[in-house]
Amino acid sequence: MAAQHTIVLTPELFERVQRLANEQHRSPELVVHQMLEEHFADLDGYSCLHQDADKAIENFKRTGLHATFEEVDEWLGKLAAGERVPPPKCHT
Numbered sequence: 001m002a003a004q005h006t007i008v009l010t011p012e013l014f015e016r017v018q019r020l021a022n023e024q025h026r027s028p029e030l031v032v033h034q035m036l037e038e039h040f041a042d043l044d045g046y047s048c049l050h051q052d053a054d055k056a057i058e059n060f061k062r063t064g065l066h067a068t069f070e071e072v073d074e075w076l077g078k079l080a081a082g083e084r085v086p087p088p089k090c091h092t
Contacts, residue, residue: 007032065090 006029009017014028023029071088078085 030056067091 017028017031021031024031067088067090075085075088
């Protein structure tokens with residue numbers, strides 16, 4: 001069941017929400033709700049990214065395995081060019 005809350009927006013922010021709602025033929029409430037949902041999904045994604053980074057750092061500390069900046073940069077360049085190449089091999 002949804003809970004109803006009141007938030008206070010600056011006039012500028014309210015105008016932006018209202019304009020977006022008009023463009024999308026939606027209510028301002030629905031626009032704000034969707035924005036909040038997307039923002040929290042992004043935050044959840046960032047949290048997972050940080051957890052993955054922490055795990056990678058711990059793995060590096062434990063094993064010493066890594067790829068250099070140059071190796072990763074070259075790999076990403078190939079991916080950006082449309083090549084399907086595996087990531088660089090980790091080494092000590």
